[in-house]
Amino acid sequence: MQQPITPDADDLTLALALADAADAIALQRYRAVDLVVETKPDLTPVTEADRAIEEALRALLAQARPDDQVLGEEYGGARERRGRQWVIDPIDGTKNYVRGVPVWATLIGLVVDDHATVGVVSAPALGRRWWAARGRGAHGRGPEGERVLRVSAVSAMADASLSISDHVGWPPDRLAALTGAVWRSRAYGDFWSHLLVAEGAVDVAAEPELNLWDVAGLVTIIEEAGGRITGVDGSPVLGAGSGLTTNGRLHDAALALLGA
Ligand code: IPD
Ligand code: CA
Ligand code: CA
Numbered sequence: 001m002q003q004p005i006t007p008d009a010d011d012l013t014l015a016l017a018l019a020d021a022a023d024a025i026a027l028q029r030y031r032a033v034d035l036v037v038e039t040k041p042d043l044t045p046v047t048e049a050d051r052a053i054e055e056a057l058r059a060l061l062a063q064a065r066p067d068d069q070v071l072g073e074e075y076g077g078a079r080e081r082r083g084r085q086w087v088i089d090p091i092d093g094t095k096n097y098v099r100g101v102p103v104w105a106t107l108i109g110l111v112v113d114d115h116a117t118v119g120v121v122s123a124p125a126l127g128r129r130w131w132a133a134r135g136r137g138a139h140g141r142g143p144e145g146e147r148v149l150r151v152s153a154v155s156a157m158a159d160a161s162l163s164i165s166d167h168v169g170w171p172p173d174r175l176a177a178l179t180g181a182v183w184r185s186r187a188y189g190d191f192w193s194h195l196l197v198a199e200g201a202v203d204v205a206a207e208p209e210l211n212l213w214d215v216a217g218l219v220t221i222i223e224e225a226g227g228r229i230t231g232v233d234g235s236p237v238l239g240a241g242s243g244l245t246t247n248g249r250l251h252d253a254a255l256a257l258l259g260a
Contacts, residue, residue: 025053030049119218
């Protein structure tokens with residue numbers, strides 16, 4: 001599946017090629033018995049694969065888009081509200097990656113003048129990839145084939161399926177209000193909660209603590225699938241520090257339950 005990266009490739013084609021490069025590195029070290037894992041100052045784990053993927057993607061972007069800014073989880077960068085910026089989470093779900101749980105992905109977003117315009121999420125251990133460019137729809141591919149993504153039509157919270165990452169970081173009672181209002185709650189976790197909403201398989205996903213790199217690659221996919229993503233306080237998601245993804249119909253109700 002590896003595609004050549006050429007400077008004249010459009011942004012989505014480039015992002016898909018970056019994802020191919022990331023997959024190759026990530027799969028080579030996944031479940032390796034000698035995988036090197038360190039603890040970062042924020043006490044979260046980082047592996048040699050997280051760093052190698054971000055290094056490789058930065059090198060490819062330096063060749064293909066030398067004038068663009070880059071922000072990544074492992075090698076930093078400041079959020080740019082003007083111009084073009086690639087935002088990378090080399091492995092979202094590092095704790096899963098380390099333990100051999102297949103729910104992890106590389107998240108690649110292109111933000112132009114503070115608007116997410118391209119997103120690619122690649123989860124090779126799940127055999128899944130999701131991608132979108134503004135105005136061109138959202139697409140997904142898995143073992144069952146490729147399809148255009150569309151959110152669900154569920155309009156009552158009592159019928160809704162909710163996915164979170166975990167119970168940590170929520171203000172008292174807010175998560176309980178949400179889980180108490182829905183039909184079903186599961187913690188599929190990380191990027192997957194939000195992309196299951198884009199697929200129409202889940203109706204609401206929420207996380208109280210997220211960084212820009214955790215969401216930049218998701219936004220275009222969710223919105224092109226007809227969904228809505230904001231902070232849990234309803235603010236624009238790129239600066240929110242949290243994430244609420246819904247099928248759109250349930251968004252205001254979810255915000256109300258979260259006290260926004
Ligand atoms: C984590 C995931 C998770 C979120 C955490 C993040 P990482 O990212 O995005 O969904 O709840 O706050 O740290 O560290 O696995 O890239
Ligand atoms: Ca992440
Ligand atoms: Ca990460």
